[in-house]
Amino acid sequence: MTKVRYILTTLFLCLAWCTHAQVSFTVQAPASVAMGEQFRVSFTLKDANGAEFKAPAMSDFEVLFGPATATSSFSSISNGKTTLSRSITYTYTLMPKSVGTFQIGPASIRANDRDYKTKQVSIKVLPADKKSSKNTKSSSSSSRVDAGSLFVRTIINKTKVYEQEAILVTYKLYTLHPNLQFEQVKFPEYEGFISQDVEDNAEKQYSLESYEGRNYQTAVLKQSLLFPQKSGKLTIPSGNFRVMVAVRREIDDIDDFFVLQPYENVRRTLTTNPVTIDVAPLPEPKPQGFDGAVGNYRISASFNDRQAKTNEALTLKLVINGSGNIKLMGDPKVRFPDSFEQYDSKAESSLRISASGADGQRTIEYYVVPRQTGKFTIPAISIPYFDPVSRSYKTASTQDFTIQVAKGKGESATMSGSGSDAVKMLGQDIRYLKPLTSSSSPSSIAFSVAYWGIYLLLFLLALLLLFLYRRRMKMIADEAGMRWRKANKVAVKRLRRAAEYKQSGRGDLFYEEVLRAVWGYLGDKLGIAVSELNKNNIAERLAQAGHVPETLIEELMQLIETCEFARYAPESNEHAAMDSVYERVCSIIEQIDSTKTLKR
Numbered sequence: 001m002t003k004v005r006y007i008l009t010t011l012f013l014c015l016a017w018c019t020h021a022q023v024s025f026t027v028q029a030p031a032s033v034a035m036g037e038q039f040r041v042s043f044t045l046k047d048a049n050g051a052e053f054k055a056p057a058m059s060d061f062e063v064l065f066g067p068a069t070a071t072s073s074f075s076s077i078s079n080g081k082t083t084l085s086r087s088i089t090y091t092y093t094l095m096p097k098s099v100g101t102f103q104i105g106p107a108s109i110r111a112n113d114r115d116y117k118t119k120q121v122s123i124k125v126l127p128a129d130k131k132s133s134k135n136t137k138s139s140s141s142s143s144r145v146d147a148g149s150l151f152v153r154t155i156i157n158k159t160k161v162y163e164q165e166a167i168l169v170t171y172k173l174y175t176l177h178p179n180l181q182f183e184q185v186k187f188p189e190y191e192g193f194i195s196q197d198v199e200d201n202a203e204k205q206y207s208l209e210s211y212e213g214r215n216y217q218t219a220v221l222k223q224s225l226l227f228p229q230k231s232g233k234l235t236i237p238s239g240n241f242r243v244m245v246a247v248r249r250e251i252d253d254i255d256d257f258f259v260l261q262p263y264e265n266v267r268r269t270l271t272t273n274p275v276t277i278d279v280a281p282l283p284e285p286k287p288q289g290f291d292g293a294v295g296n297y298r299i300s301a302s303f304n305d306r307q308a309k310t311n312e313a314l315t316l317k318l319v320i321n322g323s324g325n326i327k328l329m330g331d332p333k334v335r336f337p338d339s340f341e342q343y344d345s346k347a348e349s350s351l352r353i354s355a356s357g358a359d360g361q362r363t364i365e366y367y368v369v370p371r372q373t374g375k376f377t378i379p380a381i382s383i384p385y386f387d388p389v390s391r392s393y394k395t396a397s398t399q400d401f402t403i404q405v406a407k408g409k410g411e412s413a414t415m416s417g418s419g420s421d422a423v424k425m426l427g428q429d430i431r432y433l434k435p436l437t438s439s440s441s442p443s444s445i446a447f448s449v450a451y452w453g454i455y456l457l458l459f460l461l462a463l464l465l466l467f468l469y470r471r472r473m474k475m476i477a478d479e480a481g482m483r484w485r486k487a488n489k490v491a492v493k494r495l496r497r498a499a500e501y502k503q504s505g506r507g508d509l510f511y512e513e514v515l516r517a518v519w520g521y522l523g524d525k526l527g528i529a530v531s532e533l534n535k536n537n538i539a540e541r542l543a544q545a546g547h548v549p550e551t552l553i554e555e556l557m558q559l560i561e562t563c564e565f566a567r568y569a570p571e572s573n574e575h576a577a578m579d580s581v582y583e584r585v586c587s588i589i590e591q592i593d594s595t596k597t598l599k600r
Contacts, residue, residue: 174217195225335378
């Protein structure tokens with residue numbers, strides 16, 4: 001019985017492996033190495049038995065050892081399903097022969113009656129260090145962590161731009177001591193710019209880079225796109241980073257040999273240099289209808305129905321695609337016929353921020369209701385924009401639209417026409433006069449209570465609509481007031497999203513959403529423009545009001561610094577820390593909102 005059970009279990013596991021296994025053949029190699037350094041290249045076959053392994057030619061490198069073969073296997077059970085996985089790895093130890101960029105071609109292997117190949121990889125060989133990274137035994141641990149062995153650079157892709165032209169700013173760590181930890185991160189605050197952080201969901205890893213004759217382990221800390229909002233010389237201020245470096249102790253005598261702590265922690269504060277950007281104004285004269293769009297754009301438009309009917313809604317969908325400050329541009333104006341009643345439009349933007357720039361799509365839907373029959377023409381919709389590459393203004397346009405409007409159901413006949421002429425003719429049209437019958441005498445109609453009651457009701461309704469319309473127009477014109485009224489609602493929505501990230505363990509997204517909630521709430525409540533929104537302005541405005549306690553302002557600043565640091569700290573996914581931050585931000589917003597300063 002035991003033997004039968006063993007056989008059945010083995011067959012079940014083999015069947016599970018055959019069902020779920022996905023064969024793959026991959027290569028792993030460093031992106032860059034230095035002259036004189038040994039490195040490894042590994043070729044791994046997963047979930048199959050391989051044969052006839054053929055390594056690629058590696059004539060640009062000296063093969064020190066290989067191939068070393070290693071096999072591994074493991075099983076896992078998830079939702080009652082057993083998954084088996086196994087792999088075989090072929091590893092070569094190489095050393096570069098010369099400086100440059102070299103390719104290692106694909107390796108091949110045969111498995112399951114098929115041939116599998118790896119991808120070709122490129123390896124950059126850097127020169128050896130001109131300066132020796134080794135220190136004498138007499139040097140202390142702290143003296144070895146100097147400005148030349150550990151620093152952060154601010155790197156920009158352009159120093160001269162036009163207004164609204166995107167600038168990529170990169171903060172990169174250079175170190176000869178990769179065993180370090182950030183204790184505090186304070187990136188610069190941008191005045192005169194609107195910034196968008198580059199989306200980066202990948203785990204930060206070191207890569208080797210040669211800089212001023214030395215080979216450093218480097219890591220990109222953050223990348224942002226900056227859009228200058230005014231011309232002149234604008235400065236990206238310094239950032240500050242406090243780090244703790246673990247440095248191996250030097251053994252000077254026999255007593256040091258028995259030290260239990262072989263590493264010593266050294267703290268350093270790294271400061272980036274300020275960078276000045278020369279921002280040129282957009283050339284004159286600007287084309288008619290120009291609304292500040294800078295970049296490169298395409299435009300398309302479509303109606304939901306070309307065969308329209310009177311008193312039935314029509315939707316014009318306008319789609320703008322391209323790269324640039326698409327999120328900051330205004331909505332194009334559409335010249336609808338006079339007989340088309342227009343309603344508020346709806347706009348949505350989908351933007352992707354990457355190191356290559358900002359690109360995406362903006363969709364605007366215009367809602368209209370045609371009131372008269374006829375054939376109407378809507379002129380082409382145009383977007384003038386400035387192209388910083390060609391340094392000239394360009395225009396993206398649609399074609400003209402022709403709409404045929406037919407009579408809607410249940411509607412009395414009206415005279416057909418074309419365009420605005422049809423609207424004008426209605427006022428001149430002679431109506432058929434129906435004589436009064438004996439049952440509809442003037443006196444019975446004029447002095448009817450219901451008759452005058454209807455007029456009074458319509459008059460009161462008109463007054464109410466006029467009041468509501470003027471109130472809405474006043475609210476729309478008062479942009480600051482609208483931001484003030486919606487601040488709490490927007491902050492609550494963002495904090496709910498942050499709570500979802502907290503529950504799923506996404507610490508980076510949690511702290512980013514908390515920062516958005518805080519910045520958005522304070523900017524809306526205090527009426528501060530996005531380009532001027534920073535900690536200094538916030539603290540100054542709250543202090544000037546005189547109703548917010550100084551301790552509360554300090555707690556707010558500490559909360560912002562905690563969130564900025566936690567976005568880049570390895571322990572940012574700890575639930576206890578996120579719970580504490582969430583409670584603090586809710587409490588701070590509630591306390592600030594209850595003060596007289598923010599009451600309108």
